[in-house]
Amino acid sequence: MATATGAHQPASAPKRTATPSAQNAWAARLKDLGFWAEWAAAIGLVLLVIVFQALNSTFLSTGNIESMLVAAAILIILAVGQTFVITTAGIDLSIASTMTLGAVAFGQAYAHGWGLVASALVAIAAAGVVGVLNGTLIAKGKITDFIVTLGTLSAASGLALILASGKPVTIIDSFLLQLSVGGIWIFGWPVIIAAVVAVAAHVVLFHTRFGTHVLATGGSPDAATAMGISTGRIKIAVYTIAGVLAGLGSILLVARIGAAEPAANTAFLLNSVAAVVLGGVSLFGGRGTITGPVIGALLLTALVNGLTLLGVSQFYQPLAVGIVVVLAALMTRFQR
Protein backbone atom coordinates (compact mmCIF):
# COMPACT_ATOMS: atom_id res chain seq x y z
CA MET A 1 0.00 0.00 0.00
CA ALA A 2 1.44 3.36 -0.87
CA THR A 3 1.91 5.80 1.92
CA ALA A 4 1.98 9.54 1.72
CA THR A 5 5.65 9.47 2.51
CA GLY A 6 6.69 7.06 -0.15
CA ALA A 7 9.13 5.74 2.41
CA HIS A 8 8.13 3.27 5.02
CA GLN A 9 8.97 4.18 8.53
CA PRO A 10 10.15 1.48 10.86
CA ALA A 11 7.37 0.26 13.06
CA SER A 12 7.00 2.10 16.31
CA ALA A 13 7.88 -0.86 18.44
CA PRO A 14 7.72 0.00 22.10
CA LYS A 15 11.11 -1.48 22.77
CA ARG A 16 13.90 -0.71 20.36
CA THR A 17 16.77 -3.12 20.16
CA ALA A 18 20.17 -1.56 19.75
CA THR A 19 20.90 -2.93 16.30
CA PRO A 20 17.67 -4.23 14.83
CA SER A 21 18.45 -6.81 12.20
CA ALA A 22 16.07 -7.20 9.32
CA GLN A 23 14.53 -10.16 11.11
CA ASN A 24 13.94 -8.19 14.29
CA ALA A 25 12.43 -5.37 12.28
CA TRP A 26 9.96 -7.79 10.78
CA ALA A 27 9.18 -9.33 14.14
CA ALA A 28 8.57 -5.86 15.51
CA ARG A 29 6.32 -5.07 12.58
CA LEU A 30 4.22 -8.15 13.06
CA LYS A 31 3.75 -7.31 16.72
CA ASP A 32 2.76 -3.75 15.87
CA LEU A 33 -1.01 -3.36 15.65
CA GLY A 34 -0.53 -0.33 13.42
CA PHE A 35 0.95 -2.56 10.75
CA TRP A 36 -2.12 -4.79 10.78
CA ALA A 37 -4.43 -1.81 10.78
CA GLU A 38 -2.81 -0.38 7.69
CA TRP A 39 -3.13 -3.66 5.87
CA ALA A 40 -6.54 -4.63 7.30
CA ALA A 41 -8.33 -4.57 3.95
CA ALA A 42 -5.73 -6.65 2.14
CA ILE A 43 -5.53 -9.21 4.96
CA GLY A 44 -9.32 -9.35 5.19
CA LEU A 45 -9.58 -9.91 1.45
CA VAL A 46 -7.07 -12.76 1.52
CA LEU A 47 -8.84 -14.40 4.46
CA LEU A 48 -12.22 -14.10 2.76
CA VAL A 49 -10.89 -15.60 -0.43
CA ILE A 50 -9.37 -18.55 1.45
CA VAL A 51 -12.56 -19.21 3.42
CA PHE A 52 -14.93 -18.91 0.47
CA GLN A 53 -12.70 -20.99 -1.79
CA ALA A 54 -12.54 -23.72 0.86
CA LEU A 55 -16.32 -23.74 1.17
CA ASN A 56 -17.09 -23.50 -2.53
CA SER A 57 -14.50 -24.27 -5.18
CA THR A 58 -16.28 -22.25 -7.87
CA PHE A 59 -15.44 -19.06 -5.95
CA LEU A 60 -12.06 -18.68 -7.66
CA SER A 61 -13.23 -19.89 -11.07
CA THR A 62 -12.39 -17.52 -13.91
CA GLY A 63 -16.04 -16.85 -14.50
CA ASN A 64 -16.72 -15.87 -10.93
CA ILE A 65 -13.61 -13.70 -10.65
CA GLU A 66 -14.66 -11.97 -13.82
CA SER A 67 -18.14 -11.24 -12.55
CA MET A 68 -16.83 -10.11 -9.14
CA LEU A 69 -14.49 -7.65 -10.80
CA VAL A 70 -17.26 -6.23 -12.96
CA ALA A 71 -19.51 -5.99 -9.93
CA ALA A 72 -16.77 -4.08 -8.07
CA ALA A 73 -16.06 -1.57 -10.83
CA ILE A 74 -18.68 1.06 -10.00
CA LEU A 75 -17.96 0.78 -6.29
CA ILE A 76 -14.24 1.28 -6.92
CA ILE A 77 -14.92 4.45 -8.89
CA LEU A 78 -17.23 5.84 -6.19
CA ALA A 79 -14.79 4.85 -3.44
CA VAL A 80 -12.00 6.74 -5.20
CA GLY A 81 -14.17 9.87 -5.29
CA GLN A 82 -15.13 9.36 -1.67
CA THR A 83 -11.44 8.96 -0.77
CA PHE A 84 -10.57 12.43 -2.06
CA VAL A 85 -13.40 13.93 -0.02
CA ILE A 86 -12.65 11.98 3.16
CA THR A 87 -8.95 12.81 2.90
CA THR A 88 -9.91 16.47 3.36
CA ALA A 89 -11.85 15.41 6.48
CA GLY A 90 -15.17 15.72 4.67
CA ILE A 91 -17.76 13.17 3.60
CA ASP A 92 -19.96 12.97 0.54
CA LEU A 93 -23.28 11.43 1.51
CA SER A 94 -24.77 12.47 -1.82
CA ILE A 95 -22.43 10.39 -3.97
CA ALA A 96 -24.92 7.62 -4.76
CA SER A 97 -27.89 9.89 -5.46
CA THR A 98 -25.61 12.03 -7.59
CA MET A 99 -24.94 8.88 -9.58
CA THR A 100 -28.68 8.27 -9.82
CA LEU A 101 -29.20 11.80 -11.09
CA GLY A 102 -26.41 11.24 -13.64
CA ALA A 103 -28.07 8.02 -14.81
CA VAL A 104 -31.45 9.71 -15.19
CA ALA A 105 -29.88 12.65 -17.01
CA PHE A 106 -28.23 10.14 -19.33
CA GLY A 107 -31.55 8.38 -19.91
CA GLN A 108 -33.42 11.62 -20.64
CA ALA A 109 -30.76 12.88 -23.04
CA TYR A 110 -30.64 9.52 -24.77
CA ALA A 111 -34.42 9.29 -25.01
CA HIS A 112 -34.44 12.71 -26.67
CA GLY A 113 -32.11 11.38 -29.33
CA TRP A 114 -28.93 13.12 -28.20
CA GLY A 115 -26.80 10.12 -28.98
CA LEU A 116 -24.39 8.24 -26.80
CA VAL A 117 -21.49 10.64 -26.44
CA ALA A 118 -23.64 13.69 -25.74
CA SER A 119 -25.75 11.72 -23.26
CA ALA A 120 -22.64 10.52 -21.45
CA LEU A 121 -21.35 14.09 -21.24
CA VAL A 122 -24.72 15.24 -19.91
CA ALA A 123 -24.54 12.56 -17.21
CA ILE A 124 -21.05 13.62 -16.14
CA ALA A 125 -21.95 17.30 -16.27
CA ALA A 126 -25.11 16.84 -14.20
CA ALA A 127 -23.23 14.87 -11.56
CA GLY A 128 -20.31 17.31 -11.67
CA VAL A 129 -22.64 20.23 -11.01
CA VAL A 130 -23.89 18.52 -7.85
CA GLY A 131 -20.24 18.16 -6.79
CA VAL A 132 -19.47 21.82 -7.46
CA LEU A 133 -22.58 22.78 -5.51
CA ASN A 134 -21.57 20.58 -2.56
CA GLY A 135 -18.07 22.04 -2.51
CA THR A 136 -19.19 25.62 -2.86
CA LEU A 137 -21.78 25.36 -0.08
CA ILE A 138 -19.21 23.76 2.20
CA ALA A 139 -16.29 26.06 1.37
CA LYS A 140 -18.04 29.38 0.90
CA GLY A 141 -21.22 28.82 2.86
CA LYS A 142 -19.24 27.36 5.76
CA ILE A 143 -21.83 24.65 6.37
CA THR A 144 -20.76 21.24 7.66
CA ASP A 145 -20.03 18.61 5.00
CA PHE A 146 -22.42 16.22 6.62
CA ILE A 147 -25.39 18.60 6.44
CA VAL A 148 -24.72 19.91 2.95
CA THR A 149 -24.35 16.47 1.38
CA LEU A 150 -27.30 15.15 3.35
CA GLY A 151 -29.28 17.93 1.70
CA THR A 152 -27.98 17.21 -1.79
CA LEU A 153 -28.52 13.49 -1.19
CA SER A 154 -32.21 14.20 -0.93
CA ALA A 155 -32.28 16.96 -3.53
CA ALA A 156 -30.44 14.95 -6.20
CA SER A 157 -32.60 11.87 -5.81
CA GLY A 158 -35.72 14.06 -5.79
CA LEU A 159 -34.57 15.77 -8.95
CA ALA A 160 -33.92 12.37 -10.52
CA LEU A 161 -37.48 11.28 -9.71
CA ILE A 162 -38.93 14.48 -11.15
CA LEU A 163 -36.83 14.31 -14.33
CA ALA A 164 -37.73 10.67 -14.91
CA SER A 165 -41.33 11.08 -13.72
CA GLY A 166 -40.49 8.15 -11.48
CA LYS A 167 -40.13 5.76 -14.40
CA PRO A 168 -37.06 3.98 -15.74
CA VAL A 169 -35.98 4.58 -19.32
CA THR A 170 -34.88 1.43 -21.11
CA ILE A 171 -31.78 1.94 -23.19
CA ILE A 172 -30.90 -0.47 -25.92
CA ASP A 173 -27.57 0.39 -27.41
CA SER A 174 -25.03 -2.00 -28.82
CA PHE A 175 -22.09 0.08 -27.63
CA LEU A 176 -23.39 0.16 -24.05
CA LEU A 177 -24.06 -3.56 -24.20
CA GLN A 178 -20.51 -4.14 -25.37
CA LEU A 179 -19.27 -1.89 -22.55
CA SER A 180 -20.99 -4.04 -19.96
CA VAL A 181 -20.15 -7.51 -21.35
CA GLY A 182 -16.95 -6.99 -23.34
CA GLY A 183 -13.41 -6.63 -22.12
CA ILE A 184 -9.92 -8.02 -22.28
CA TRP A 185 -9.40 -11.53 -20.94
CA ILE A 186 -11.08 -11.70 -17.51
CA PHE A 187 -11.15 -7.91 -17.21
CA GLY A 188 -14.41 -6.40 -18.36
CA TRP A 189 -14.37 -2.82 -19.69
CA PRO A 190 -15.88 -1.44 -16.47
CA VAL A 191 -12.99 -2.96 -14.51
CA ILE A 192 -10.44 -1.52 -16.89
CA ILE A 193 -12.06 1.90 -16.61
CA ALA A 194 -12.08 1.61 -12.81
CA ALA A 195 -8.40 0.60 -12.83
CA VAL A 196 -7.49 3.59 -14.97
CA VAL A 197 -9.41 5.87 -12.60
CA ALA A 198 -7.66 4.37 -9.58
CA VAL A 199 -4.17 4.69 -11.08
CA ALA A 200 -4.85 8.26 -12.16
CA ALA A 201 -6.18 9.07 -8.69
CA HIS A 202 -3.08 7.62 -7.07
CA VAL A 203 -0.84 9.71 -9.28
CA VAL A 204 -2.88 12.84 -8.55
CA LEU A 205 -2.88 12.28 -4.80
CA PHE A 206 0.81 11.47 -4.39
CA HIS A 207 2.58 12.97 -7.36
CA THR A 208 1.01 16.38 -7.88
CA ARG A 209 0.92 19.61 -5.91
CA PHE A 210 -2.85 19.35 -5.80
CA GLY A 211 -2.63 15.98 -4.05
CA THR A 212 -0.26 17.30 -1.42
CA HIS A 213 -2.63 20.20 -0.84
CA VAL A 214 -5.55 17.80 -0.45
CA LEU A 215 -3.61 15.92 2.25
CA ALA A 216 -2.57 19.17 3.93
CA THR A 217 -6.13 20.53 3.89
CA GLY A 218 -7.34 17.43 5.67
CA GLY A 219 -4.36 17.15 7.99
CA SER A 220 -4.30 20.71 9.23
CA PRO A 221 -6.47 23.35 7.57
CA ASP A 222 -4.77 26.08 9.63
CA ALA A 223 -1.29 25.07 8.56
CA ALA A 224 -2.40 24.75 4.96
CA THR A 225 -3.96 28.19 5.06
CA ALA A 226 -0.91 29.74 6.70
CA MET A 227 1.22 28.38 3.88
CA GLY A 228 -1.04 30.06 1.37
CA ILE A 229 -3.10 27.08 0.25
CA SER A 230 -6.70 27.99 -0.48
CA THR A 231 -8.43 25.25 1.45
CA GLY A 232 -11.79 26.42 0.11
CA ARG A 233 -10.69 25.80 -3.45
CA ILE A 234 -9.34 22.38 -2.51
CA LYS A 235 -12.69 21.51 -0.91
CA ILE A 236 -14.58 22.55 -4.01
CA ALA A 237 -12.18 20.54 -6.15
CA VAL A 238 -12.52 17.29 -4.19
CA TYR A 239 -16.32 17.43 -4.18
CA THR A 240 -16.24 18.14 -7.89
CA ILE A 241 -14.00 15.10 -8.40
CA ALA A 242 -16.46 13.00 -6.39
CA GLY A 243 -19.35 14.32 -8.49
CA VAL A 244 -17.64 13.70 -11.82
CA LEU A 245 -16.67 10.17 -10.78
CA ALA A 246 -20.28 9.57 -9.71
CA GLY A 247 -21.21 10.69 -13.24
CA LEU A 248 -18.78 8.19 -14.73
CA GLY A 249 -20.24 5.53 -12.45
CA SER A 250 -23.72 6.39 -13.67
CA ILE A 251 -22.77 5.56 -17.27
CA LEU A 252 -21.45 2.15 -16.20
CA LEU A 253 -24.60 1.67 -14.13
CA VAL A 254 -26.85 2.40 -17.09
CA ALA A 255 -24.79 0.04 -19.25
CA ARG A 256 -25.03 -2.69 -16.63
CA ILE A 257 -28.78 -2.62 -16.08
CA GLY A 258 -29.70 -1.52 -19.58
CA ALA A 259 -31.90 1.22 -18.22
CA ALA A 260 -31.72 4.59 -16.49
CA GLU A 261 -33.62 4.24 -13.25
CA PRO A 262 -34.38 6.84 -10.60
CA ALA A 263 -33.57 4.19 -7.95
CA ALA A 264 -32.08 5.18 -4.61
CA ASN A 265 -28.83 3.17 -4.77
CA THR A 266 -28.38 3.53 -1.00
CA ALA A 267 -26.12 0.49 -0.85
CA PHE A 268 -23.60 2.30 -3.06
CA LEU A 269 -23.40 5.19 -0.60
CA LEU A 270 -22.85 2.97 2.42
CA ASN A 271 -20.40 0.75 0.58
CA SER A 272 -18.38 3.67 -0.79
CA VAL A 273 -17.82 4.97 2.73
CA ALA A 274 -17.25 1.43 4.00
CA ALA A 275 -14.62 0.74 1.32
CA VAL A 276 -12.75 3.91 2.28
CA VAL A 277 -12.84 3.04 5.98
CA LEU A 278 -11.78 -0.54 5.24
CA GLY A 279 -8.96 0.91 3.19
CA GLY A 280 -7.52 2.56 6.28
CA VAL A 281 -8.26 6.16 5.28
CA SER A 282 -8.73 8.31 8.36
CA LEU A 283 -12.17 9.88 8.68
CA PHE A 284 -10.40 12.78 10.39
CA GLY A 285 -8.59 13.54 7.17
CA GLY A 286 -4.98 14.09 6.32
CA ARG A 287 -4.00 10.55 5.52
CA GLY A 288 -5.22 8.33 2.79
CA THR A 289 -4.30 5.98 0.02
CA ILE A 290 -6.05 4.91 -3.15
CA THR A 291 -4.90 1.29 -2.95
CA GLY A 292 -6.63 0.81 0.41
CA PRO A 293 -10.14 1.83 -0.67
CA VAL A 294 -9.78 -0.12 -3.93
CA ILE A 295 -8.96 -3.25 -1.93
CA GLY A 296 -11.81 -2.33 0.43
CA ALA A 297 -14.22 -2.21 -2.50
CA LEU A 298 -12.97 -5.58 -3.75
CA LEU A 299 -13.39 -7.05 -0.27
CA LEU A 300 -16.98 -5.85 0.06
CA THR A 301 -17.82 -7.21 -3.38
CA ALA A 302 -16.14 -10.56 -2.64
CA LEU A 303 -18.03 -10.78 0.64
CA VAL A 304 -21.43 -10.33 -1.00
CA ASN A 305 -20.51 -12.60 -3.88
CA GLY A 306 -19.21 -15.35 -1.60
CA LEU A 307 -22.26 -15.26 0.62
CA THR A 308 -24.48 -15.51 -2.45
CA LEU A 309 -22.46 -18.46 -3.76
CA LEU A 310 -22.85 -20.22 -0.44
CA GLY A 311 -26.59 -19.70 -0.67
CA VAL A 312 -26.76 -17.47 2.39
CA SER A 313 -29.99 -15.51 2.38
CA GLN A 314 -29.69 -11.98 0.97
CA PHE A 315 -31.04 -10.73 4.28
CA TYR A 316 -27.72 -11.56 5.92
CA GLN A 317 -25.60 -9.58 3.51
CA PRO A 318 -26.07 -6.10 4.98
CA LEU A 319 -25.44 -7.57 8.40
CA ALA A 320 -22.18 -9.15 7.24
CA VAL A 321 -21.06 -5.91 5.55
CA GLY A 322 -21.87 -3.99 8.71
CA ILE A 323 -19.84 -6.31 10.93
CA VAL A 324 -16.84 -6.14 8.61
CA VAL A 325 -16.93 -2.36 8.48
CA VAL A 326 -17.19 -1.96 12.23
CA LEU A 327 -14.30 -4.39 12.70
CA ALA A 328 -12.25 -2.37 10.21
CA ALA A 329 -13.10 0.85 12.00
CA LEU A 330 -11.92 -0.71 15.26
CA MET A 331 -8.64 -1.66 13.57
CA THR A 332 -8.03 1.90 12.41
CA ARG A 333 -7.82 2.93 16.06
CA PHE A 334 -4.44 1.27 16.10
CA GLN A 335 -3.18 3.05 13.05
CA ARG A 336 0.14 4.75 13.37
Place this chain on the structure above:
Amino acid sequence: MTSPEPTATTLQTGSPLQTGDVLVDVEDVSLSFGSVRALVDVSLTIRQGEITALVGDNGAGKSTLVRCISGIHRPDSGHIVFDGTKTDFHSPEDARGAGIETVHQNLALVEDLTVWQNLFLNRELVRRFGPIAFLDRKRMQQRATEMVSTLAVNVPAVSSRVRRLSGGQRQAVSICRAAGFSSRLVIMDEPTAALGVQETAKVEELILRLRDEGHAVLLISHNFAQVMRLSDHVWVMRAGRCVGGRRTADTTGEEIVALITGAQAA
Protein backbone atom coordinates in the same frame (compact mmCIF):
# COMPACT_ATOMS: atom_id res chain seq x y z
CA MET B 1 21.79 37.65 -0.61
CA THR B 2 20.10 34.42 0.18
CA SER B 3 20.59 31.41 2.28
CA PRO B 4 19.85 28.09 0.57
CA GLU B 5 17.33 28.95 -2.02
CA PRO B 6 15.36 25.87 -2.70
CA THR B 7 12.77 27.13 -5.10
CA ALA B 8 12.33 29.05 -8.20
CA THR B 9 10.25 31.51 -6.22
CA THR B 10 10.85 34.86 -7.75
CA LEU B 11 13.32 36.70 -5.64
CA GLN B 12 12.85 40.40 -5.78
CA THR B 13 16.43 41.22 -6.42
CA GLY B 14 17.80 44.64 -6.91
CA SER B 15 15.72 46.11 -4.13
CA PRO B 16 16.79 49.69 -3.74
CA LEU B 17 16.53 49.35 0.02
CA GLN B 18 19.71 49.70 2.03
CA THR B 19 20.27 48.38 5.50
CA GLY B 20 18.40 50.62 7.90
CA ASP B 21 15.75 51.73 5.40
CA VAL B 22 12.17 51.09 6.44
CA LEU B 23 10.92 47.81 4.94
CA VAL B 24 7.61 47.48 6.75
CA ASP B 25 5.57 50.38 8.00
CA VAL B 26 2.57 49.42 10.11
CA GLU B 27 0.24 52.42 10.29
CA ASP B 28 -2.60 52.66 12.82
CA VAL B 29 -3.64 49.05 12.45
CA SER B 30 -6.65 47.98 14.49
CA LEU B 31 -8.33 44.60 14.65
CA SER B 32 -11.15 43.31 16.85
CA PHE B 33 -12.45 39.81 17.37
CA GLY B 34 -16.01 40.51 18.37
CA SER B 35 -15.68 42.57 21.51
CA VAL B 36 -11.99 41.75 21.99
CA ARG B 37 -9.88 44.63 20.71
CA ALA B 38 -6.77 42.65 19.89
CA LEU B 39 -5.00 45.54 18.13
CA VAL B 40 -5.64 49.23 18.73
CA ASP B 41 -3.99 51.78 16.42
CA VAL B 42 -0.70 49.94 16.27
CA SER B 43 2.07 51.76 14.44
CA LEU B 44 5.63 50.51 14.13
CA THR B 45 8.39 50.02 11.60
CA ILE B 46 10.67 47.17 10.64
CA ARG B 47 13.96 48.04 8.98
CA GLN B 48 15.87 46.28 6.23
CA GLY B 49 18.83 44.28 7.45
CA GLU B 50 17.88 44.59 11.10
CA ILE B 51 16.48 42.33 13.75
CA THR B 52 13.41 43.99 15.16
CA ALA B 53 12.09 42.59 18.41
CA LEU B 54 8.45 42.72 19.49
CA VAL B 55 7.80 42.14 23.17
CA GLY B 56 4.80 42.26 25.47
CA ASP B 57 2.87 40.19 27.95
CA ASN B 58 0.68 37.24 27.02
CA GLY B 59 -2.33 38.43 25.11
CA ALA B 60 -0.76 41.78 24.25
CA GLY B 61 -1.53 41.21 20.58
CA LYS B 62 1.88 40.25 19.18
CA SER B 63 0.75 37.14 17.34
CA THR B 64 -2.31 38.94 16.04
CA LEU B 65 -0.09 41.63 14.54
CA VAL B 66 2.09 38.93 13.01
CA ARG B 67 -0.96 37.35 11.45
CA CYS B 68 -1.93 40.71 9.94
CA ILE B 69 1.51 41.17 8.40
CA SER B 70 1.56 37.61 7.05
CA GLY B 71 -1.86 37.87 5.42
CA ILE B 72 -3.93 35.62 7.68
CA HIS B 73 -5.97 38.46 9.16
CA ARG B 74 -6.92 41.70 7.45
CA PRO B 75 -6.87 44.77 9.67
CA ASP B 76 -10.23 46.41 10.38
CA SER B 77 -8.56 49.75 9.84
CA GLY B 78 -5.14 51.13 9.17
CA HIS B 79 -2.70 49.63 6.72
CA ILE B 80 0.67 48.00 6.26
CA VAL B 81 3.22 49.37 3.82
CA PHE B 82 5.73 46.83 2.57
CA ASP B 83 8.75 48.03 0.63
CA GLY B 84 7.11 51.33 -0.20
CA THR B 85 3.79 49.96 -1.41
CA LYS B 86 0.59 49.72 0.53
CA THR B 87 -0.23 46.03 0.88
CA ASP B 88 -3.62 44.48 0.51
CA PHE B 89 -2.94 40.85 1.30
CA HIS B 90 -6.01 38.70 0.87
CA SER B 91 -4.26 35.51 1.85
CA PRO B 92 -0.97 34.20 3.24
CA GLU B 93 -0.09 33.31 -0.34
CA ASP B 94 -0.05 37.02 -1.22
CA ALA B 95 2.29 37.72 1.68
CA ARG B 96 4.55 34.81 0.81
CA GLY B 97 4.57 35.96 -2.78
CA ALA B 98 5.75 39.39 -1.62
CA GLY B 99 8.57 37.75 0.32
CA ILE B 100 7.22 37.44 3.85
CA GLU B 101 7.85 34.09 5.52
CA THR B 102 6.55 33.36 8.99
CA VAL B 103 7.33 30.93 11.77
CA HIS B 104 3.98 30.91 13.50
CA GLN B 105 3.65 30.40 17.20
CA ASN B 106 1.48 27.37 16.55
CA LEU B 107 4.07 26.19 14.01
CA ALA B 108 1.76 25.66 11.04
CA LEU B 109 3.04 22.18 10.26
CA VAL B 110 0.89 19.36 8.93
CA GLU B 111 1.50 16.45 11.29
CA ASP B 112 0.60 13.71 8.84
CA LEU B 113 2.96 14.96 6.17
CA THR B 114 6.69 14.35 6.18
CA VAL B 115 9.35 16.88 7.05
CA TRP B 116 10.21 17.49 3.41
CA GLN B 117 6.55 17.80 2.41
CA ASN B 118 6.12 20.44 5.10
CA LEU B 119 9.23 22.30 4.10
CA PHE B 120 7.95 22.56 0.55
CA LEU B 121 4.26 22.98 1.33
CA ASN B 122 2.76 25.15 -1.39
CA ARG B 123 6.29 25.66 -2.77
CA GLU B 124 6.57 22.19 -4.24
CA LEU B 125 9.18 21.52 -6.88
CA VAL B 126 7.71 19.94 -9.98
CA ARG B 127 8.76 18.46 -13.25
CA ARG B 128 6.62 19.27 -16.22
CA PHE B 129 5.53 16.82 -18.84
CA GLY B 130 3.56 18.92 -21.24
CA PRO B 131 0.59 20.36 -19.40
CA ILE B 132 0.99 18.09 -16.38
CA ALA B 133 3.35 18.83 -13.51
CA PHE B 134 4.53 15.98 -11.33
CA LEU B 135 6.16 16.43 -7.96
CA ASP B 136 9.90 16.14 -8.03
CA ARG B 137 10.00 14.17 -4.81
CA LYS B 138 13.65 13.24 -5.05
CA ARG B 139 14.89 16.78 -5.52
CA MET B 140 12.66 18.05 -2.71
CA GLN B 141 13.99 15.39 -0.36
CA GLN B 142 17.53 16.24 -1.32
CA ARG B 143 17.06 19.97 -0.86
CA ALA B 144 15.15 19.41 2.36
CA THR B 145 18.08 17.45 3.76
CA GLU B 146 20.37 20.33 2.87
CA MET B 147 18.03 22.90 4.42
CA VAL B 148 17.75 20.96 7.65
CA SER B 149 21.47 20.38 7.88
CA THR B 150 22.22 24.12 7.75
CA LEU B 151 20.33 24.51 10.99
CA ALA B 152 22.30 21.64 12.45
CA VAL B 153 19.48 20.92 14.84
CA ASN B 154 19.07 17.26 15.44
CA VAL B 155 16.18 16.57 13.07
CA PRO B 156 15.54 12.99 11.99
CA ALA B 157 15.37 11.94 8.36
CA VAL B 158 13.36 14.32 6.23
CA SER B 159 11.08 11.44 5.28
CA SER B 160 9.72 11.10 8.82
CA ARG B 161 6.27 12.34 9.50
CA VAL B 162 6.13 15.49 11.61
CA ARG B 163 3.85 13.66 14.04
CA ARG B 164 6.90 11.73 15.22
CA LEU B 165 9.02 14.81 15.92
CA SER B 166 9.63 16.41 19.29
CA GLY B 167 8.51 19.96 19.98
CA GLY B 168 11.98 21.31 19.41
CA GLN B 169 12.45 19.37 16.20
CA ARG B 170 9.16 20.74 14.90
CA GLN B 171 10.28 24.24 15.73
CA ALA B 172 13.48 23.62 13.80
CA VAL B 173 11.55 22.44 10.74
CA SER B 174 9.32 25.48 10.91
CA ILE B 175 12.30 27.81 11.11
CA CYS B 176 14.04 26.01 8.27
CA ARG B 177 11.04 26.57 6.10
CA ALA B 178 10.86 30.29 6.80
CA ALA B 179 14.59 30.81 6.40
CA GLY B 180 14.96 28.55 3.41
CA PHE B 181 12.95 30.53 0.94
CA SER B 182 14.09 33.68 -0.67
CA SER B 183 12.25 35.88 1.75
CA ARG B 184 12.72 39.57 2.45
CA LEU B 185 11.14 39.51 5.87
CA VAL B 186 11.29 36.52 8.19
CA ILE B 187 8.86 36.71 11.08
CA MET B 188 9.52 34.43 14.03
CA ASP B 189 6.86 34.18 16.70
CA GLU B 190 8.63 32.79 19.76
CA PRO B 191 10.99 30.57 17.75
CA THR B 192 13.01 29.30 20.69
CA ALA B 193 10.15 28.74 23.13
CA ALA B 194 10.36 24.95 22.90
CA LEU B 195 14.07 24.59 22.33
CA GLY B 196 16.91 23.32 24.49
CA VAL B 197 20.02 25.35 25.25
CA GLN B 198 22.04 24.10 22.30
CA GLU B 199 19.18 24.42 19.83
CA THR B 200 18.42 27.93 21.05
CA ALA B 201 22.02 28.90 20.39
CA LYS B 202 21.76 27.42 16.89
CA VAL B 203 18.58 29.32 16.15
CA GLU B 204 20.10 32.56 17.43
CA GLU B 205 23.06 31.99 15.17
CA LEU B 206 20.67 31.48 12.28
CA ILE B 207 18.76 34.66 13.09
CA LEU B 208 22.00 36.64 13.08
CA ARG B 209 23.00 35.00 9.82
CA LEU B 210 19.68 35.91 8.22
CA ARG B 211 20.28 39.53 9.20
CA ASP B 212 23.83 39.48 7.90
CA GLU B 213 22.55 38.16 4.60
CA GLY B 214 20.32 41.21 4.35
CA HIS B 215 16.95 39.84 5.47
CA ALA B 216 14.81 41.78 7.85
CA VAL B 217 13.80 39.72 10.87
CA LEU B 218 10.87 40.34 13.19
CA LEU B 219 11.48 38.41 16.39
CA ILE B 220 8.85 37.88 19.03
CA SER B 221 10.27 36.62 22.28
CA HIS B 222 9.63 36.58 26.00
CA ASN B 223 13.33 36.07 26.63
CA PHE B 224 14.75 39.53 27.45
CA ALA B 225 18.34 38.42 27.45
CA GLN B 226 17.79 37.08 23.95
CA VAL B 227 16.08 40.25 22.80
CA MET B 228 18.90 42.43 24.18
CA ARG B 229 21.50 40.12 22.66
CA LEU B 230 20.06 39.89 19.16
CA SER B 231 17.89 42.83 18.30
CA ASP B 232 18.66 46.22 16.85
CA HIS B 233 15.32 47.71 17.78
CA VAL B 234 12.61 46.79 20.29
CA TRP B 235 8.91 47.54 20.09
CA VAL B 236 6.74 47.05 23.14
CA MET B 237 3.07 46.09 23.08
CA ARG B 238 0.62 46.29 25.93
CA ALA B 239 -3.08 45.38 25.76
CA GLY B 240 -3.32 45.67 22.00
CA ARG B 241 -1.37 48.92 21.73
CA CYS B 242 2.17 49.58 20.70
CA VAL B 243 3.35 51.61 23.66
CA GLY B 244 6.83 52.49 22.52
CA GLY B 245 10.03 51.58 20.76
CA ARG B 246 13.71 51.90 21.56
CA ARG B 247 17.00 51.27 19.84
CA THR B 248 18.32 48.27 21.70
CA ALA B 249 21.68 49.92 22.19
CA ASP B 250 20.04 52.88 23.95
CA THR B 251 17.90 50.97 26.41
CA THR B 252 18.10 48.49 29.24
CA GLY B 253 16.17 45.40 30.15
CA GLU B 254 14.68 47.27 33.10
CA GLU B 255 13.32 50.01 30.89
CA ILE B 256 11.70 47.47 28.57
CA VAL B 257 10.12 45.67 31.51
CA ALA B 258 8.79 48.96 32.79
CA LEU B 259 7.25 49.69 29.39
CA ILE B 260 5.67 46.25 29.24
CA THR B 261 4.09 46.47 32.66
CA GLY B 262 3.07 50.07 32.21
CA ALA B 263 5.24 51.28 35.07
CA GLN B 264 6.84 53.68 32.63
CA ALA B 265 5.03 55.65 29.97
CA ALA B 266 6.61 55.88 26.56
